[in-house]
Amino acid sequence: MSLIGHLFAILFAVMAASLAAGIVVATALWGPGWYQASADANAHVFFFWMTVAVATGFTGAAGLLPLVVMIVLGEAFKIRSLLAHLAAGAAFLLLLYYGTGAIPISYEESIDRPPPPMSHAAEVAASAGAAFGFTYWLIAGRTAGRWRERGA
Numbered sequence: 001m002s003l004i005g006h007l008f009a010i011l012f013a014v015m016a017a018s019l020a021a022g023i024v025v026a027t028a029l030w031g032p033g034w035y036q037a038s039a040d041a042n043a044h045v046f047f048f049w050m051t052v053a054v055a056t057g058f059t060g061a062a063g064l065l066p067l068v069v070m071i072v073l074g075e076a077f078k079i080r081s082l083l084a085h086l087a088a089g090a091a092f093l094l095l096l097y098y099g100t101g102a103i104p105i106s107y108e109e110s111i112d113r114p115p116p117p118m119s120h121a122a123e124v125a126a127s128a129g130a131a132f133g134f135t136y137w138l139i140a141g142r143t144a145g146r147w148r149e150r151g152a
Contacts, residue, residue, distance in 0.1 A: 005127065006140070006147045010071060012023035013139035020135040021093065021128040022056030028124040059132065063096045078145030082134070085141045089133020090126045 026048055034044065046072075070088055073079070118126075133141075 003147045006143065008016075009140045009143070014067065014071075014142070016139055017089075017132040017135040018056045018060040019052070019058035020070045021059045023130040024128040024131045025055035025124060026051035039108070055128070059093070059096075059128070062100065063092060064131075066092060066095070074144050075142065076145070078148075079114050080144050085133040086130045087133070089136065090129035093125045093129030093132060094122060095151040096113070097122060100140055 029051055030044075030048055070092060074085075074088075079085075
């Protein structure tokens with residue numbers, strides 16, 4: 001695959017991976033209380049896909065610069081490992097989650113129960129990041145750096 005073709009694959013992979021991360025976030029937000037909502041089915045579907053759209057846009061827009069750096073490093077070092085892509089995706093969205101500043105990294109202290117090691121929202125961010133990394137690996141990560149090998 002030439003460089004231009006691989007760039008298009010990377011662009012498509014980032015869009016598809018952002019969509020996959022958005023679907024994971026929407027499922028985590030709407031899934032547990034889906035049966036309790038008292039609206040018709042069309043409203044459920046509308047709110048689910050609106051949540052997907054917002055989460056997808058946030059994933060793609062807020063993390064664009066770190067994402068470009070990670071993609072360039074992956075291409076430069078020819079990182080094709082699925083485990084590396086899963087870990088990088090989870091770390092990417094966890095850092096994005098904590099780095100936005102909107103979510104404080106604190107907890108309420110209590111004598112009755114210890115603080116959780118990780119909040120539910122952080123778990124959702126990590127799982128959405130793993131879905132992001134897996135989807136990116138499926139489309140463009142498996143062939144990282146291969147465009148340089150064929151030209152030589």
